[in-house]
Amino acid sequence: MRLAKQTILRLFQYREFLILAKSIGIKNVYSDTLAEALGSSATQVRKDFSLFGITGNKRAGYQLDDLLSQLNELLGKNEKQKVIIAGAGNLAKALMQYEGFKKEGIEIVALFDNDPVKCDPQNDPPILPIEDLYNFVSEKQVELGVIAVPYYVAQQILDLMIVAGIKGVLNFAPIYLKAPKDFFINDMNLRLELETVAYLIKTRTKAGVHKESS
Amino acid sequence: MRLAKQTILRLFQYREFLILAKSIGIKNVYSDTLAEALGSSATQVRKDFSLFGITGNKRAGYQLDDLLSQLNELLGKNEKQKVIIAGAGNLAKALMQYEGFKKEGIEIVALFDNDPVKCDPQNDPPILPIEDLYNFVSEKQVELGVIAVPYYVAQQILDLMIVAGIKGVLNFAPIYLKAPKDFFINDMNLRLELETVAYLIKTRTKAGVHKESS
DNA sequence: TAGATTGTTAATCGATTAACAATC
DNA sequence: TAGATTGTTAATCGATTAACAATC
Numbered sequence: 103m104r105l106a107k108q109t110i111l112r113l114f115q116y117r118e119f120l121i122l123a124k125s126i127g128i129k130n131v132y133s134d135t136l137a138e139a140l141g142s143s144a145t146q147v148r149k150d151f152s153l154f155g156i157t158g159n160k161r162a163g164y165q166l167d168d169l170l171s172q173l174n175e176l177l178g179k180n181e182k183q184k185v186i187i188a189g190a191g192n193l194a195k196a197l198m199q200y201e202g203f204k205k206e207g208i209e210i211v212a213l214f215d216n217d218p219v220k221c222d223p224q225n226d227p228p229i230l231p232i233e234d235l236y237n238f239v240s241e242k243q244v245e246l247g248v249i250a251v252p253y254y255v256a257q258q259i260l261d262l263m264i265v266a267g268i269k270g271v272l273n274f275a276p277i278y279l280k281a282p283k284d285f286f287i288n289d290m291n292l293r294l295e296l297e298t299v300a301y302l303i304k305t306r307t308k309a310g311v312h313k314e315s316s
Numbered sequence: 317m318r319l320a321k322q323t324i325l326r327l328f329q330y331r332e333f334l335i336l337a338k339s340i341g342i343k344n345v346y347s348d349t350l351a352e353a354l355g356s357s358a359t360q361v362r363k364d365f366s367l368f369g370i371t372g373n374k375r376a377g378y379q380l381d382d383l384l385s386q387l388n389e390l391l392g393k394n395e396k397q398k399v400i401i402a403g404a405g406n407l408a409k410a411l412m413q414y415e416g417f418k419k420e421g422i423e424i425v426a427l428f429d430n431d432p433v434k435c436d437p438q439n440d441p442p443i444l445p446i447e448d449l450y451n452f453v454s455e456k457q458v459e460l461g462v463i464a465v466p467y468y469v470a471q472q473i474l475d476l477m478i479v480a481g482i483k484g485v486l487n488f489a490p491i492y493l494k495a496p497k498d499f500f501i502n503d504m505n506l507r508l509e510l511e512t513v514a515y516l517i518k519t520r521t522k523a524g525v526h527k528e529s530s
Numbered sequence: 531t532a533g534a535t536t537g538t539t540a541a542t543c544g545a546t547t548a549a550c551a552a553t554c
Numbered sequence: 555t556a557g558a559t560t561g562t563t564a565a566t567c568g569a570t571t572a573a574c575a576a577t578c
Contacts, residue, residue: 106569110515114508118490121567132535152537160536161578177511185510192410199361199406200490201509205426207455208514216332244515248510269517273509276332278355286516288509293414294328295502296399296486297391297461300422301324302500304392320545346559366561374560375554481540
């Protein structure tokens with residue numbers, strides 16, 4: 103099934119909200135509850151669910167535990183996924199602090215950096231020289247990467263990742279990267295995103311695009 | 317004019333490429349050149365331009381300097397914009413390192429943090445206690461903010477920003493924030509974005525959504 | 531039962547792409 | 555001129571929203 107990135111993002115957001123709701127003892131949710139929590143609409147929520155054959159009860163909404171386990175299954179949250187980060191700078195640190203990764207089945211297994219000063223194989227996760235990337239990734243069969251290196255080495259690092267066996271990346275380098283058709287790249291250009299908000303403020307479109315799911 | 321966030325993002329990306337192209341001495345570009353550079357299509361490029369009345373020459377494409385100055389005008393790049401960051405953690409540091417901000421007319425004028433240890437009014441930009449946010453923002457008439465604080469204080473910080481006069485934010489807190497209709501929020505949930513790539517890899521949709529402009 | 535909520539179909543909306551005339 | 559490229563209109567595509575029957 104072809105799935106829009108936006109839909110997938112929403113499914114993750116539903117899941118996130120359910121976990122929170124569960125922690126405060128809620129047992130049932132309605133499409134309306136979820137819509138409210140995400141700034142979406144009830145129809146959208148039901149539509150998303152119907153795409154996956156997730157069903158609720160006509161009068162009682164969705165049973166939380168049930169819904170959550172269906173989403174977990176769907177989103178592959180029952181399996182672990184290893185990730186490496188290229189570039190051991192502040193962005194990498196910020197990601198590691200985002201925390202909750204481990205809880206989410208995503209494990210940062212190593213960082214890689216050019217700068218010998220930043221390297222520290224004893225750290226957990228280890229910070230290794232770029233030269234080790236190929237062997238590490240191919241041996242451990244890591245498939246997910248993050249590109250947090252300066253833009254002028256980003257393509258080179260990506261190429262290295264690709265031959266090593268990485269299948270998709272989250273890219274923070276502000277540059278268009280070339281990759282095979284079946285390779286996934288999710289571009290995050292933080293500066294452009296900030297400039298976009300700056301632009302919107304300046305031109306103060308009165309009937310506002312005030313909510314973006316990015 | 318109502319403008320899709322995606323269109324604005326593309327305009328910024330064109331501009332970015334033009335600056336690079338200019339630096340290596342290129343004088344003319346074609347819609348095809350720009351499309352290639354961004355992984356877009358020539359039709360898309362011309363369509364975007366036509367929305368703004370930007371025109372080229374039938375046979376010679378677009379004169380680079382000319383195009384660039386039109387984009388600068390359009391995107392408000394001839395004016396400066398001040399921005400504050402709430403939360404002086406690694407993400408804030410990463411943003412400051414992104415560099416090029418000043419060059420882009422965006423100036424980080426202050427950071428704010430709860431933790432007295434992190435505060436340093438002598439730093440450039442100054443790192444101030446949250447208590448100072450209201451006065452600082454209203455006095456300096458800052459309109460743009462970044463939310464880089466933990467999710468459980470994000471709404472509170474946003475409310476504070478709003479009353480202080482901020483008109484839009486780039487939000488890194490993984491939570492749906494409530495704000496007035498004419499307030500701009502651009503949500504960046506880095507974890508969800510990474511999870512999305514992880515999902516796409518797992519389900520390995522062969523006919524790939526391999527390029528995302530997020 | 532009456533009221534509330536789901537699940538789905540059809541309508542709308544918006545963005546991207548294709549087609550092509552204009553013209554340098 | 556012939557060929558290449560623009561600018562725009564129409565077609566397509568996909569996602570969101572509205573409407574509403576089904577039913578707990």
